[in-house]
Amino acid sequence: MLELSQRYCPNEKCRLYKVTGADNRINIRKRYGSDKRHILLYCRECGASFSDTTGTMLFRSHLKVEDIQKIIKLSTERASVRSISKELGISKDSICKMISKISLYCANLLSEMLQGLGLNESQLDELMLFLKKNDAMSRLRKRRNLKEEKKLGS
DSSP states (O other), X not given: OOOGGGOOBOOTTSTXXXXXXXXXXXXXXXXXXXXXXXXXXXXXXXXXXXXXXXXXXXXXXXXXXXXXXXXXXXXXXXOOHHHHHHHHTOOHHHHHHHHHHHHXXXXXXXXXXXXXXXXXXXXXXXXXXXXXXXXXXXXXXXHHHHHHHHHHHO
């Protein structure tokens, strides 16, 4: 279900630009698309119309949400673009564009989250080094466990 309180007007000239919650004045204008899965919203303050996917990684994407979820899952499992393309029946260019959109969206989200922590640059560097070290250690533990399992299986 679409949460209208979480949407905001994307019009920078609007008085309620990026205002969420009960104060935003966003309404549903209509559903559109061949399967009526898209929703056209409008701002009652400035009259601007916009898609329900405006400001998300799904904006102007013709892929189904299920396919995008599969792309994310397969790419995090280190599948190649070619294998993802073959499995889903989607062109390699579309896969590359979506992976690029996803990575940009994640980078922006991480940046916003880190700004909210109020850390300076050196503290952020230390945090990133800590996370990388923990990731490397978990990979090492997994390799050791696999070797031990192979020895026990032999």
